[in-house]
Amino acid sequence: MISERVIMQPKRTNKFYDNHEFIHSPDGRIVRILAEYTGPQQLFRKKKVKDTVVFFGSARLKPQDVADLALSQAQANSAPETELAKLRRAVHTAQYYEKARELSRRMTEWSMGLKNGQRRFIVATGGGPGIMEAANR
Known part of the structure; x- marks a missing residue:
């Protein structure tokens, strides 16, 4: 058994x-x-990413054209002064969105122009909106 x-x-x-x-x-x-x-x-x-250039910043910043349009529309619609003040600040701070976009473009062009295939610098962000979106554009 x-x-x-x-x-x-x-x-x-x-x-x-x-x-x-x-x-x-x-x-x-x-x-x-x-x-x-x-x-x-x-x-x-x-x-094969060797180095990154990381952009951090406000998620509330808007592109200049978007901020300008929002202020113009609010002025045309006689929006309250508190709203206009907020939109004026947005127009003023939009310059930082545009500067981030320009810096990202320049960094990318510079990195792509490195000789011997050493395109080692990659722009990295959290995805957006605001400054991170600007760097991605």
Whole structure:
């Protein structure tokens, strides 16, 4: 008579990095931060990105033409002074949007002009809007 042997499989432990509830909890924050740091590093290595120029800034800034148009329309519609003051500030700060756009363009052109295929500087942003959008344009 052949005896049956029961082979016990080791119990699999649940990994906390696979635990959705943990990862999205306050205690899992450090793991999420680490992933946001190491994930892009891995992607940069794969894409052979050596250096980045990172743009940070206000997400509220608008392009000059958009800010100018909003102010003109508000003035034509006799908007309240508080609204006009806000729009005047937007027109004034739009210069920084335009400057970020120009700097990003210049950095990209300079990097693309480097000899021996050393286009090593890539403009990186958080995506936008505002200054980050300007740098992406």
